[in-house]
Amino acid sequence: xxxxxxxxxxxxxxxxxxxxxxxxRYAPTSRLAPRPGELPVRIGLAEATGSVRxxxxxxxxxxxxxxxxxxxxxxxxxxRGHIAVNGARTPHKRVTCFASTPLSCNGxxxxxxLEVSAVEGALRxxxxxxxxxxxxxxxxAEIGRLSTREIEAVKAQAIAARTYTVANRGRRRxxxxxxxxxxxxxxxxxxxxxxxxxxxxxEQTRGQIVTYRGEPIQAFFHxxxxxxxxSIEDVWNAxxxxxxxxxPDRDSHGFHCETSRHFRWSEExxxxxxxxILSENLFREVxxxxxxIGTVRKxxxxxxxxxxxxxxxxVETNRGHxxxxxxxxxxxxxxxxxxxxxxxSTYIRIFSEYDAHGSLQRVVISGAGNGHGVGxxxxxxxxxARKGYPAEQILKxxxxxxxxxxxxxxx
Amino acid sequence: MRISxxxxxxxxxxxxxxxxxxxxxPATVPAAGDTQNNDTTATTTAPELPDPRxxxxxxxxxxxxxxxxxxxxxxxxELESAVYSVQVMSSSSRDAAEAAARQVRxxxxxxxxxxxxxxxxxxxxxxxxxxxxxxxxxxxxxxSAGYSGAWTKQRVVETSVRDNTIPTGESVYSVQIFVSSxxxxxxxxxxxxxxxxxxxxxxxxxxxxxxxxxxxxPTRSAIDAERDALRQRGYPDAWTYRRQGTR
Numbered sequence: 001x002x003x004x005x006x007x008x009x010x011x012x013x014x015x016x017x018x019x020x021x022x023x024x025r026y027a028p029t030s031r032l033a034p035r036p037g038e039l040p041v042r043i044g045l046a047e048a049t050g051s052v053r054x055x056x057x058x059x060x061x062x063x064x065x066x067x068x069x070x071x072x073x074x075x076x077x078x079x080r081g082h083i084a085v086n087g088a089r090t091p092h093k094r095v096t097c098f099a100s101t102p103l104s105c106n107g108x109x110x111x112x113x114l115e116v117s118a119v120e121g122a123l124r125x126x127x128x129x130x131x132x133x134x135x136x137x138x139x140x141a142e143i144g145r146l147s148t149r150e151i152e153a154v155k156a157q158a159i160a161a162r163t164y165t166v167a168n169r170g171r172r173r174x175x176x177x178x179x180x181x182x183x184x185x186x187x188x189x190x191x192x193x194x195x196x197x198x199x200x201x202x203e204q205t206r207g208q209i210v211t212y213r214g215e216p217i218q219a220f221f222h223x224x225x226x227x228x229x230x231s232i233e234d235v236w237n238a239x240x241x242x243x244x245x246x247x248p249d250r251d252s253h254g255f256h257c258e259t260s261r262h263f264r265w266s267e268e269x270x271x272x273x274x275x276x277i278l279s280e281n282l283f284r285e286v287x288x289x290x291x292x293i294g295t296v297r298k299x300x301x302x303x304x305x306x307x308x309x310x311x312x313x314x315v316e317t318n319r320g321h322x323x324x325x326x327x328x329x330x331x332x333x334x335x336x337x338x339x340x341x342x343x344x345s346t347y348i349r350i351f352s353e354y355d356a357h358g359s360l361q362r363v364v365i366s367g368a369g370n371g372h373g374v375g376x377x378x379x380x381x382x383x384x385a386r387k388g389y390p391a392e393q394i395l396k397x398x399x400x401x402x403x404x405x406x407x408x409x410x411x
Numbered sequence: 412m413r414i415s416x417x418x419x420x421x422x423x424x425x426x427x428x429x430x431x432x433x434x435x436x437p438a439t440v441p442a443a444g445d446t447q448n449n450d451t452t453a454t455t456t457a458p459e460l461p462d463p464r465x466x467x468x469x470x471x472x473x474x475x476x477x478x479x480x481x482x483x484x485x486x487x488x489e490l491e492s493a494v495y496s497v498q499v500m501s502s503s504s505r506d507a508a509e510a511a512a513r514q515v516r517x518x519x520x521x522x523x524x525x526x527x528x529x530x531x532x533x534x535x536x537x538x539x540x541x542x543x544x545x546x547x548x549x550x551x552x553x554x555s556a557g558y559s560g561a562w563t564k565q566r567v568v569e570t571s572v573r574d575n576t577i578p579t580g581e582s583v584y585s586v587q588i589f590v591s592s593x594x595x596x597x598x599x600x601x602x603x604x605x606x607x608x609x610x611x612x613x614x615x616x617x618x619x620x621x622x623x624x625x626x627x628x629p630t631r632s633a634i635d636a637e638r639d640a641l642r643q644r645g646y647p648d649a650w651t652y653r654r655q656g657t658r
Contacts, residue, residue: 228457264461266463306457308456308460347457349462351464
């Protein structure tokens with residue numbers, strides 16, 4: 001009896017002394033860590049920065065040539081074409097940092113390695129990271145931090161983002177990396193951008209991409225299509241692609257993206273506001289447009305595609321007339337609100353009213369959707385997920401004629 | 412106490428700690444459920460966008476393209492009537508619509524309904540009126556309360572109801588003049604109505620609301636004349652219902 005009591009007491013004492021282990025500072029990603037054969041991606045964090053501070057919780061090492069340094073942090077700066085470490089110039093133009101935990105670059109944590117190079121008197125910082133861990137920092141930023149109820153939409157976004165990455169790897173080779181970490185490619189926020197539902201979605205779709213005739217597609221996506229997605233040639237001066245054709249975004253239960261607050265919208269412009277906005281923006285989109293466009297007499301969009309997107313905007317003033325094509329209309333006809341954000345979409349109808357003298361009185365635009373409209377509608381994907389559609393069906397709805405394929409290793 | 416027991420206990424405890432506290436169970440992915448209908452629409456062109464002038468607020472939330480606005484229409488059938496209501500919101504989620512309806516009910520004494528329409532969307536409607544003006548007032552009230560997408564819509568409503576005050580297998584036509592969420596209001600209106608009609612006036616509870624009916628007629632046409640008279644006597648929301656017995 002006393003032995004049993006002693007056993008229990010000692011076990012309890014040891015337990016209380018040692019305690020439960022503290023939760024890791026960063027979410028565990030052993031599930032997404034690179035596997036043999038999986039190529040990492042190089043993400044450009046900074047192209048020309050003056051100084052960088054690299055830190056890590058455990059095991060930070062800086063490798064420069066054959067030299068390895070260990071320290072809790074390193075301050076790097078450019079020095080006459082080479083890299084200075086903690087103020088001391090080195091003969092190296094490139095160093096690489098590794099750690100047992102995520103590395104912080106100026107306080108922002110990233111998984112993988114950080115490569116710092118001296119380029120034209122400044123520093124370039126590249127995050128070399130496993131593809132799946134990269135996606136963990138991308139997907140929530142693209143589609144949002146959704147609930148498990150919408151995980152099929154997150155999986156669809158994960159597959160689309162992976163496809164974009166694979167299709168565009170090396171796109172920024174001239175800059176020394178694969179992709180930018182911002183809207184020029186995909187918004188990548190590192191560890192801070194991760195979310196458990198997205199991590200799970202990435203894990204469950206590991207290695208899957210969207211292909212057309214064996215090749216990864218250009219997996220464009222946007223916020224809200226407004227009920228009908230756009231063909232790529234309706235939006236940009238691009239060749240048609242068979243898998244980027246406008247499709248009706250609905251089923252027998254309704255429009256998939258109708259819960260988006262941008263599903264339907266309207267904007268109203270007075271003649272004065274129209275003049276100001278066009279004067280500030282038209283010349284950026286149309287080479288021969290003047291800075292001061294004069295009095296607006298007419299603004300119309302006489303032609304539209306079958307996807308509802310207008311083909312061009314026709315602007316007529318007392319100083320001339322000009323056309324703005326396709327998606328550039330959104331930048332020319334910015335919204336008459338604080339900050340003048342771009343027009344939500346080109347899926348619009350323009351209503352113009354005139355007074356008894358034929359002068360323009362007001363212009364009202366009825367619109368649908370938010371974004372270019374090509375490819376996957378993110379709000380539509382969310383709507384489909386809520387209705388019970390699986391990720392593969394969601395992707396095949398927006399990208400017609402495609403296949404969901406598992407990548408070969410070292411693809 | 413033997414040292415071996417002490418050591419064993421420590422080893423067990425430390426082993427437990429080394430393995431870690433049990434991780435919480437992973438959240439389950441919701442079942443995909445029955446596969447929904449495939450995209451069966453034959454539409455190959457995008458739907459036309461509505462003219463928002465005079466109808467939609469500047470920052471409108473969705474208004475379906477099929478919405479209409481016009482004078483009172485003749486009923487499509489004896490089981491339907493065209494009425495004006497305020498559409499407060501539209502959602503693909505019934506839960507979202509029900510939640511919104513609960514909030515709207517706290518703002519108005521008008522009946523608030525959640526309706527799934529032919530396109531599949533769940534819509535929240537407030538009020539029913541034979542004329543537009545009272546619904547425009549309700550719309551403005553709801554917009555002021557933050558429902559910026561509220562708008563007045565004419566819609567066709569079914570005007571056949573199941574009534575447990577009538578024997579099963581029988582049906583009658585009555586004019587409904589008022590609906591309330593409280594029996595007191597309904598009884599008050601019924602008492603007032605008895606002074607302007609010779610037909611019997613009754614208060615009936617249905618689906619959580621108290622409804623005031625005037626008359627019981629075997630045919631619709633016979634009671635429609637009373638409906639028109641009541642509309643002239645201060646009951647603009649009067650319309651004819653077929654009451655199907657379930658008693």
